[in-house]
Amino acid sequence: MHTSILDTIGNTPIVRLQRLAPPGTELYVKLESRNPGGSVKDRMAVAAIEDAEQRGVLRPGQTVVEATSGNTGIALAMVCAAKGYPLVVVMAENFSIERRRLMRLLGARVVLTPAALKGSGMLAKARELAAHLDGFLVEQFDNPANARAHELGTAREILASFADGPLDCFVTGAGTGGTLRGVGAVLRKESPHTRIVVCEPDNAPVLASGRAQPQDGSSHPAFRPHLMQGWTPDFIPGLTAAAVAAGVIDHVQAVDGDEAIRVTRALAREEGILSGISGGAAVAGALHVCATLAPGSRVLVMLPDAADRYLSTALFEEIDDTMNDAELALSHATPLAHFGAAPAIDPSPATGVQLQPGDAAADAELGALLTDREQPVLLFGFAWCEYARAVRRLFAHLGVPYQAVILDAPDMQAGDRGGRLRRALARHLGKATIPQVFVGSQHIGGCNETFVAMADRSLLRKLAGAGVVVPEPSDDFDPTSLLPNWQQPTGAGQPMPAAKADTPRTIEA
Template identity: 55%
Template sequence: MNRQRTVARRSAVAAPVRAKLYDNILETIGNTPIVKISDRLAPKGVEVYAKAEFFNPCSSVKDRLALAVITDAEQKGLLKPGDTVVEATSGNTGIAVAMVCAQRGYNCVICMAEPFSVERRKIMRMLGAKVIVTPKAGKGTGMVAKAEELCEKHGWFLCRQFENDANPAFHASTTGPEILTDFAGKRLDYFVTGYGTGGTFQGVGRVVKAARPDTKIVLLEPEAASLIASGTKTERKSTGAPKGSHPAFAAHPIQGWTPDFIPKVLEDAQAMDLYDELVPISGPEAIETAQKLASTQGIFTGISGGASMAGALKVAAKAPKGSVILTMLPDTSERYMSTPLYESIAADMNEEELEIAKSTPSFQLLPGEEPVLQA
């Protein structure tokens, strides 16, 4: 009887398997799972779900963007074998572009501002990209300007993630329909998301609003960099790229969210009147929520994922009983090791861990003492 229960329990929690063979890694992009958040974090009386984009092959939602932009360029005849692809990025898009270039056989150059985590530089270089680090004082607009300058000089292809319509179009054809399929026959009262380029917000937003107009869309942005809340527009070049830094921008720790300008893709979404509420998220609450997702749910996401969930929990706290809320978890925690997300996470044993170690006599490694093997 006990054996039967064990087998049944294992069957109940077995992970789904993608039972097919793939021709290449890019075919595994998308179809990411949606996971319910337990009441150890979510308030009782509502259902909170997260779409886990770290299930993409390079562990972020930006895998979708990179595949979309490069495939679109190929279809338009803008790329040929051996060409060089360039992008300006805080990291996740650069990692994704490097992956797609590695698989498709393009050279890759990434421009990234100095403050973003060094892990991301190493991952991109591991994928074969050249990483050009731009000065901190230049902010996001500086890395964008450097990418443009390099492309003008060398005739390289610039992805233009912040202006490229292929970005939201891919979310409209993949991410949005995935959500509608997963919630078919079920309530979906709120969709909560932050913005980097605005691609997820625009693409998913327009699909969800068309199919389920009663679903409220909540847009999040950093409290320290409330660009949309300011009401001030970004000045643009003829390409749609920003002319300069937005006056409402201030440095914030939510990497991947809100550069120092309003992206053209996001501005286009604003014109579509897609969001019902704008909610600010502070850096500390984003970090705290990412840590709680790990320690209470076993969900391993970065600061932007913590910020997204913090927004979803704010919505949940005031939503009517029975409400169903979905948010996005854009990436994984592992590319934040050198950021404030891990400042409170020690590498060495703390006092409690040392006491556990000393509770049995063998194999002790205690500070200031000789290692003990067999007692």
């Protein structure tokens, strides 16, 4: 039993690959995605914050600020949520969208910088905001606590796992340089036989070039944009430079971006391991190194995170979210539950049945709801229904005050009140589908009808007629972007417009 989520950081598993490893080689991976925040950066985040607390440079309630490609931001958001610090993360706009959402889910504020300004641009912005907010800047690229977390944690876990025999090669990428510096220093001292390999993109050979980092704040001359998020910023971090100066690197292995994606997918399909692109890239580099090692060699690769951090990246660009032809054919190979077939059972309540005890009261309740002038906009829906949630997103975006009648709410289940109210609605409309929307007692329809009414602006006119006046949306507002992703028509799905606070008066009792 743990007193805090932060107590669960570390001691991540090491797994031997069964199908991707070359014959005669023991190839292992360390699954850093098993940390509670989902990446290796959890180690650095808690170490940096607790080090700052101990040194007295982070005050209670002070804002924490950091520049990150995403994983550090998520890790810091988790740590700051657990410890009660506000967090501002600065992130280049080209990093994956799901990382931004995870940070915001954890309570962080995320400030985006133009992709053209690269990593150095987001770092400069973080420094500027830290000064503006009188905040604590983590400085993960230079913070000694970053490397120390790996000296005291990651490296000790590795040595313990390979206590039964030699570890011939350790392979990692270089982002901040914390893992490389910390683990490399310990292995160089306590396992001098271990060869230490750092991987970097083949089109951005910052370390392999041997060229020093410019001191004028400009990008390293060997840097080019690449596919491995979290690896190789456009400058050589202080911790990486320290690792180079300490002589802990035996070999720099170049990795092609397309090969990194191919190996990442192979890890999933052949080993059942959901790695991020940087992990797949490290395994790709390790496979090249394995070809140079003696039979029986044992190799360990760091996998910094998992595939779910990359849903909006090139890793998933060939992964469908709808059925392909083969899957459709398989669906139609048996008679039940395929698209295009009439359902065997209609679960909707009948609309022409004899009234039951309590139905008259439900009819009266429905009538009162429909004629309530204080709240003329009504949404009848289920809590779980994606279509009802889409309507709610639309109303929130427009700033429409509305009353949500949630028919499956817990208190609606007492005496089957929700079911009776739904049957009353079905009798009133002559159909039983949910959700249903009313404006000023006038029936608009379900989700699709409501969105069509929004598209032709008739919804705005009906709202105005009921005394609900909302600002005209901008010309670039696409209502279909608020529909469930799988329901959006071709060409829809642009970034969701910023929604106003959704604070309906919800009937659940």
